[in-house]
Amino acid sequence: MSFFAITRATLAKDIRLEWRSKDAINAMLFFGLLVVVIFSFAFDPTAEESRRIAGGLIWVAFLFAAVVALNQTWARELRNQVLDAYRVSPAAANPLFLAKALGNFIFVCVLEALMTPLFIAFYKLRALGPAWELAPIALLGTWALVINGTFFAAISLRTRSREIMLPLLLFPISIPALLGMVNATTAVLSGEESARFWIALLLAYDVVFTTVSLLLFELVLEAE
Amino acid sequence: MNSMHYLYAAYIATWVIHGAYLAILVRKYARVRREMERLRK
């Protein structure tokens, strides 16, 4: 099978599984909803204040919610030794990784699409800058979280208490990406400065870590 | 004068950190030594 055939098959399987069980998306949505509600009680901001803090709130909420989906990416493949079967098959490692990353990307994007209206309603948000810039920010930012998250989820499979290990690895490495997402969003919402630099930073982050992940994933999968 | 306190605090903190690390190493070393003796028997 070619690279893309494997990617497509794995991705289709993951989406079908998720569509039938809706485990990850339900957990993420409920978690995100809780964060929105709790933050709105904790701060109760005016429109002016929320413009300054919303960027941080939104992305922290998405980050925590994404960890829920990321944690069960590979756990599903451990049951019934699917991962071992994949390892002994002649298929390359990278298409599998790419399919998993794309799957998580889709799940987290769906989550964001559903949560954003809630954030707008609860925090009375209205962008003063060019709002269309939020689309590339969200896509690049989500990819940044998901590419490293998928990779580190595969790494934390090899550790004790893997659910704890994933955020411990992911959060420090994601700091520049988070800084980029949060500041870009705040820049667009407040309309005070341009978000260009932050978008470029996110792009650089995505390019660097996508390349490294694809180069090194085979080592992680085969690490026995 | 007050600034001297900060100076001493920084120097002492540095040595406390290095001392603590060294103490941890020595303790671990002692434990490994004991284990080695036990295995040799």
Added chain:
Amino acid sequence: MRRGFTLLALATALLLSFALYEALIAAPTEQTMGDVQRIFYYHVPSAWTAFVLFLINFVSSIVYLIRRNPKADILALVSAEVGVVFCTVVIVTGPIWARPVWGIWWAPGDIRLTTTLVLWLIYISYLILRRMSTGGRTPVIAAVVAIFGALDVPLVYFSIWFFRTQHPSPVIGGGGSLDPRMAHVLLINWAAFLCLAWLLSWVRCELEVATRRVDEAQALESLRESSR
């Protein structure tokens, strides 16, 4: 081996006490900051030493992935751990300096402090991974994570650099050259701390080798008992 270690320990002790004398007494007092500036002689060399150790960690991780030599793995582990110790010194002495000079403990926009903090977090997560990881795969996985962490550093630096230009904050140094006598004291202190790092790494290496040997022997023993 033993003698080399004793010599290094003696040299380190001598060098450290000489450096302490130079930093506290021989170095000229800075005009605007006063004596607090002398924290600089511990703060900056520790930072440089930590960066050198993290660089060693990065290089030996790559070497391990290519050669699969366990020595490279031990070197990666040891340099990361000793690097975290030096990085802790930097992070603790930084605020102690900032407080009297800037009037605040921590400047979130300061590029060097914040980059060091993120570096510290990354390498702590690396050490936690090494500790939590199970089985013989630890070295490969750790080396992979070390490469990710090292590649993250320039991105962290640029993001904070831009963050700072948005949020002006007190930053010392920048322009202006260092008094040659101060630079001299700084270099002596750096040499002393490098020796200390070498000494600590040496002890840690011996410990690691001994630990691995004991683990092997224990595994053998339990194997023998179970086959009996």
